[in-house]
Amino acid sequence: GAVVSQHPSWVICKSGTSVKIECRSLDFQATTMFWYRQFPKQSLMLMATSNEGSKATYEQGVEKDKFLINHASLTLSTLTVTSAHPEDSSFYICSPQTRLPNSPLHFGNGTRLTVT
Amino acid sequence: AQTVTQSQPEMSVQEAETVTLSCTYDTSENNYYLFWYKQPPSRQMILVIRQEAYKQQNATENRFSVNFQKAAKSFSLKISDSQLGDTAMYFCAFTYNNAGNMLTFGGGTRLMVKP
Numbered sequence A: 001g002a003v004v005s006q007h008p009s010w011v012i013c014k015s016g017t018s019v020k021i022e023c024r025s026l027d028f029q030a031t032t033m034f035w036y037r038q039f040p041k042q043s044l045m046l047m048a049t050s051n052e053g054s055k056a057t058y059e060q061g062v063e064k065d066k067f068l069i070n071h072a073s074l075t076l077s078t079l080t081v082t083s084a085h086p087e088d089s090s091f092y093i094c095s096p097q098t099r100l101p102n103s104p105l106h107f108g109n110g111t112r113l114t115v116t
Numbered sequence B: 001a002q003t004v005t006q007s008q009p010e011m012s013v014q015e016a017e018t019v020t021l022s023c024t025y026d027t028s029e030n031n032y033y034l035f036w037y038k039q040p041p042s043r044q045m046i047l048v049i050r051q052e053a054y055k056q057q058n059a060t061e062n063r064f065s066v067n068f069q070k071a072a073k074s075f076s077l078k079i080s081d082s083q084l085g086d087t088a089m090y091f092c093a094f095t096y097n098n099a100g101n102m103l104t105f106g107g108g109t110r111l112m113v114k115p
Helices: none
Strands: A004-007 A010-013 A019-025 A032-038 A044-051 A067-070 A076-081 A090-097 A111-115 B003-005 B010-014 B019-021 B024-026 B033-039 B046-052 B064-069 B074-079 B088-095 B109-114
Touching: A004 A090, A010 A019, A019 A090, A019 A111, A032 A067, A032 A076, A044 A067, A076 A090, B003 B088, B010 B019, B019 B109, B024 B074, B033 B064, B033 B074, B046 B064, B046 B074, B074 B088
Parallel strands: A010 A111, B010 B109
Antiparallel strands: A004 A019, A019 A076, A032 A044, A032 A090, A067 A076, A090 A111, B003 B024, B019 B074, B033 B046, B033 B088, B064 B074, B088 B109
16 A cells, blocks of 8 residues: 555645645655655656754755745655745655665655646 | 766657667766656656666566666666556656665656557
């Protein structure tokens, strides 16, 4: 069965509103969470990395005040897109990981965000 | 920083034939891990195959095999006996540590398997 649950799978919101995306690791403890963004017909680009209980580290060009990441527990992380704009429309994928050597790499099934 | 390059944006192959997808990367690390992921229209990321850089033997998984050339920093994916279900985006990816590290992805190759 799925080991990562990402919700919602798709969401449509109006410009200026905020959207929260949840990512849960179902049967393992995710000490690290990666959030990727994938624009249409493009590759996955890392947005930010968070370790449980610590502030997230954002990649260059990603606004930390716009993309709020919370990783308060080992099984749940959230990404909140604040004051969303049409250019934020994209596919967002979480990737919770453990630090155990040779552990498989996990991905959520993604969230398609459309901002109108 | 690591970079991963896939030089073929799109490829097509007839069903039952063989196709090879190219990937090159750049790194100063000596030990690292390489992956091929499949992303079908559902957008789910599916691991196809994985290669540890310290292993000289090329990884194989059923119809999928890689040609890993460490000196040339090349990591191509060969799909034998292509099936319609192989139609998808394929991403080559790199990580330098197999314990909880981010992946650097190539730009992707869209593969179409034709009946």
